[in-house]
Amino acid sequence: MVMIAGTSMNSxxxxxxxxxxxxxxxxxxxxxxxxxxxxxxxxxxxxMADHGAVTTxxxxxxxxxxxxxxxxxxxxxxxxxxxxxxxxPDLIVIELGDGILGGYSVDTVLADRELLDATAALVFCASDxxxxxxxxxxxxxRGVEVDVISGSVTDSKMGEDYIRAEFDVxxxxxxREGNALFTLIMERVEARQATAxx
Numbered sequence: 001m002v003m004i005a006g007t008s009m010n011s012x013x014x015x016x017x018x019x020x021x022x023x024x025x026x027x028x029x030x031x032x033x034x035x036x037x038x039x040x041x042x043x044x045x046x047x048m049a050d051h052g053a054v055t056t057x058x059x060x061x062x063x064x065x066x067x068x069x070x071x072x073x074x075x076x077x078x079x080x081x082x083x084x085x086x087x088x089p090d091l092i093v094i095e096l097g098d099g100i101l102g103g104y105s106v107d108t109v110l111a112d113r114e115l116l117d118a119t120a121a122l123v124f125c126a127s128d129x130x131x132x133x134x135x136x137x138x139x140x141x142r143g144v145e146v147d148v149i150s151g152s153v154t155d156s157k158m159g160e161d162y163i164r165a166e167f168d169v170x171x172x173x174x175x176r177e178g179n180a181l182f183t184l185i186m187e188r189v190e191a192r193q194a195t196a197x198x
Contacts, residue, residue, distance in 0.1 A: 025052030038097025125151030
């Protein structure tokens, strides 16, 4: 499972998710995709299906019109992931709507050890350097490592280079380098699988 989080709405999460789905599908993988948080809207899951996801699910499938002020979103997240697993996918791509801070209960998903243990890679999308740094630091304080930075902060090569040099985290732009983003993620997925087998 690959999880995609970000600083806020419009930070590049859906673009990163759909690009990963497209690249994985082109590579012959069966991909299931879901959106765990946000407000009632089918746009993102329909976009995921348009890019090759064999099935999609979201918090709407759990009867939630939004995830605002949900005390604990983890049980619904696990139900969504269980539903996606019913098609025996090779890869599950999960988008966390909104940001890692705020009222959409994303923090409760990222605080759940079972969900984190099931996550092979975490992509973090940010609009600027401060957002990228803040996301990396906040998640590290919570015991969560960011595997790849994406989003508009990586729109320029300078942005990617800065993140790699200053934050010691790989960076790839989903719009310009979808294949590079996919390659970075699959390296982490394969490393995770190898560790699980060993």
